[in-house]
Ligand code: ATP
């Protein structure tokens with residue numbers, strides 16, 4: 001058996017041969033003439049000259065082989081509906097949607113913005129765009145008009161696909177008024193808006209602009225729309241990053257490289273097999289939804305579960321009931337969702353037959369050890385952390401335990417794993433730009449040129465921003481910066497210590513917020529914690545912790561809070577040393593997060609330093625910040 005390290009090395013040293021083999025996983029109309037064009041760094045072009053189509057690879061080729069196999073399983077616990085589409089049925093719906101788009105004059109290279117709840121029509125729209133070579137730009141349905149308007153402005157779509165409403169926790173959330181307002185706010189106006197009417201919220205169509213999906217579908221059903229063969233480097237979509245550190249960046253993805261990278265990751269990383277079922281609990285508005293609700297599983301010939309609803313509705317067992325019913329083999333979620341479940345009785349997990357499930361993958365933010373242990377023990381399946389970004393499109397760090405002839409690697413709590421094939425990952429000293437090769441040295445996680453297939457091509461409409469943002473950050477080195485801070489152990493496992501923006505400098509000691517958070521969350525009373533660095537006259541910076549308790553009564557009085565604060569500080573002293581001890585531990589009921597569930601440390605830090613928190617368009621619950629502010633008023 002080969003070691004994974006050898007396998008990984010070969011993917012870099014014999015780069016073109018490696019990816020030429022991987023390219024066999026998908027159908028090409030014309031095979032690639034060149035595997036990787038590196039003539040214009042930092043840009044890279046993969047599978048040059050090859051023509052292919054994402055929709056063909058995700059839908060048509062499976063519909064031809066196994067037309068009645070399940071492709072899309074939609075379950076809504078919001079509206080108590082479900083629909084199951086075979087590959088043949090999915091193809092018919094996608095062709096019909098493509099016919100509607102085409103009739104409206106949408107063609108190759110045109111942008112289509114998708115502002116939709118988690119309903120099958122959203123998947124049809126994405127795949128229909130891919131089919132005709134239009135570029136989709138999905139905007140998370142939870143965003144309000146301001147965030148939507150800036151994205152309309154940036155993507156300049158010819159058409160927008162939307163719906164009357166979404167639903168969250170049983171409450172109808174009308175989309176149409178937000179969309180109308182966003183279009184009003186934006187200087188770009190789409191020619192047409194295609195409305196899916198779910199019958200949840202009444203709305204007034206705008207004459208001459210708004211089209212009814214059901215009416216158009218009734219007319220065009222059965223229309224055949226062939227796949228448009230696209231050169232591998234044709235853009236397939238744009239998608240904005242979560243906006244955790246500031247203004248979101250419009251990530252642009254290619255076609256062929258993305259399809260190949262997803263196909264390879266579905267096999268080697270996730271171990272998904274055609275005919276099985278994949279369940280990702282993400283949303284189509286995020287990169288995980290693009291790669292591992294829609295494209296990845298379908299390209300692999302798997303059925304994919306699209307779930308509309310909360311993880312705890314009707315009860316905290318709902319996901320596991322779906323695992324049992326649909327014999328889910330691979331599942332993908334986020335630590336933030338697991339923390340929600342953790343507040344409920346683990347008996348909900350034991351109620352269902354989970355024997356089909358092989359592994360649960362988690363990504364999106366640091367996976368703290370207590371959460372990982374809890375879910376792993378409750379489920380009885382391996383938990384695999386994977387680290388990546390909207391920019392990369394697929395995991396950069398994980399363990400790839402499904403490669404034939406390659407020895408599997410154990411996972412290690414607290415670490416997402418090792419660099420995935422194709423990624424030449426280096427840790428660099430932030431100031432000198434020098435590579436850190438020894439164990440336990442902290443540095444910025446970077447990727448050497450070229451980025452592997454599937455990663456961003458550029459920032460939409462702004463090559464200069466792509467170069468400036470990602471490739472020039474570290475003392476003139478031409479490397480891609482992830483802006484995450486990490487450390488590698490002697491066996492090559494990488495631990496993410498936080499974002500480079502979040503590194504705290506206490507009296508000359510550099511600490512990742514993540515290190516302190518990990519330590520604090522090991523205290524049994526703590527459910528969740530955010531640590532930020534705050535300017536301090538004496539020490540340069542001090543750490544400030546905001547913690548959510550498992551049981552809020554533990555800090556019900558100022559005396560109790562003070563005692564618990566001292567306890568938490570003692571834990572940090574013991575694990576990391578007094579230098580890492582937060583100046584204050586404040587107990588809150590909720591932490592400020594982005595809509596994708598990421599901690600908004602930047603906003604907490606600004607509030608703690610009495611500054612304006614800046615762009616808050618992606619914040620989920622603004623009251624979280626108000627709470628922190630109120631607590632800080634007497635403290636700072
Ligand atoms: P923006 O770039 O707009 O500030 P964002 O970085 O939050 O937003 P995403 O692309 O959605 O947008 O998130 C990627 C980031 O999430 C990573 O750079 C990293 O900081 C964090 N992350 C993702 N997965 C993990 C993981 N498994 N462990 C630790 N951190 C993770």
Ligand code: MG
Nearest residue numbers: 241242245389
């Ligand atoms: Mg980012």
